[in-house]
Ligand SMILES: Nc1ncnc2c1ncn2[C@@H]1O[C@H](COP(=O)(O)OP(=O)(O)OP(=O)(O)O)[C@@H](O)[C@H]1O
């Protein structure tokens with residue numbers, strides 16, 4: 001479970017999150033329906049770690065560990081995964097090496113006895129994932145996300161999730177920049193990924209994705225704080241009227 005109590009975050013004297021309290025339980029899916037610039041990406045980046053953010057917080061726990069004491073690597077090893085709203089392009093890092101590295105790190109995290117996959121074995125191992133996602137294997141030799149289309153970047157994010165099976169997955173507007181077909185495909189892939197062993201935290205401005213993935217709870221944020229929470233039975237109701245009500 002991720003538990004956030006009274007979190008205040010600011011950057012360069014600008015207050016972004018004001019005393020936010022929010023919990024994410026394992027095995028449940030959540031939707032953050034927050035307005036533009038309400039602090040969604042800030043919260044996501046903060047949870048993953050951001051060098052520029054200053055904060056005050058009463059408590060942030062992830063599975064009974066103090067998240068704030070964990071390095072970004074340890075947060076990832078604690079199975080927290082962020083799919084960025086703006087997926088970064090990283091020059092000089094080959095996609096295959098990046099994927100092999102994260103895979104091996106997470107593999108060793110599950111057991112110290114397992115052996116790392118060599119580049120040769122990894123290329124064979126990853127083949128089925130590439131086929132599933134319709135990713136050409138020539139992509140493996142390209143630099144990480146550099147000049148990838150929005151759709152291709154999203155598929156690489158899904159590929160990472162399939163490789164390392166994170167427990168808490170934050171999807172920061174994964175449904176943006178996609179045409180209808182691509183959107184449907186991504187939504188279906190996420191539905192398949194959703195299981196009893198993970199928690200999806202879906203950040204979105206649209207309700208369409210809720211047609212594909214069941215969420216247990218919806219949080220609405222306005223003016224940098226959470227103003228409403230609904231359980232899933234009320235999702236239909238919000239779909240119709242939340243814009244008018246807020
Ligand atoms: N590093 C930073 N430096 C300065 N301002 C920042 C920084 N990070 C976030 N902000 C500001 O904080 C506010 C909230 O930004 P954030 O990206 O978290 O919003 P958001 O809810 O994700 O918006 P959107 O729906 O448009 O993606 C914005 O006004 C943004 O400019």
Ligand SMILES: [Mg+2]
Nearest residue numbers: 040041042085
């Ligand atoms: Mg954002």
